[in-house]
Amino acid sequence: VKSRQVCFAGPCGGYQKCFVFPVIPQRFYCFQRFDLHFVGIDLFKPDYEEIETEIFSQIDGFVTVSPEVGQYLCKKYQSDIEPVVTYNGGTHIVETARPLNGRIKFFFQGAFAHDRNNLELIEAMPGLREYATLTLQGWGEDKEAYEALIKKLHLEDSVFIIDPCGPLEVVDSASNYDVGVINSKCIDENFSHTLPNELFDYMCA
Helix, strand or coil, rough: CCCCEEECCCCCCCHHHHHCCCCCCCCCCCCCEEEEEHHCCCCCCHHHHHHHHHHHHCCCCCEEHHHHHHHHHHHHCCCCCCCCEECCCCCCCCCCCCCCCCCCEEEEEECHHHHHHHHHHHHHHHHCCCECCCCCCEECCHHHHHHHHHHCCCCCEEEEEEEECCCCCCHHCCCCEEECCCCCCCCCCCHHHHHHHHHHHHHHH
């Protein structure tokens, strides 16, 4: 059916994009795809819900990472669509934990966005510089603000920003550190129905 459309309902991370995005269009013969995660990537965007509402009136199916998220969206938009639920956590488990050695290594992995509260993490580091380091791995609009704050607080020896890795490498990357940090603000409905996939990546590491 050439008019078939498939909606990808966020949150959906790199692992899901690698394996699900190429499969669904082929399976359903669709010519158009939506990714609600990218539609709403700016969590302060006022028209996010309006766009989501419009998209849901057009779709034949959608993918999500949590059964509860799927049920919530179907109830919210009075839809009888059965969501496709796909796992979005780590791809493997590191068998041996890394032993503590020297300063404790705190680690954040993900988007450099306002709701992640990473500026607060950086501000906390001057009092911990003798005991800990903080490494931020990711990308996003707040990167320059992180760099400026690190420089302002003279934390170049304690707080580090590194390039993002591939979706299949996130667990191995996280395994090089001691403590995975999730400091997000609960400002949207995702946090009421699911958990950040970073939690599962950190557990696998």
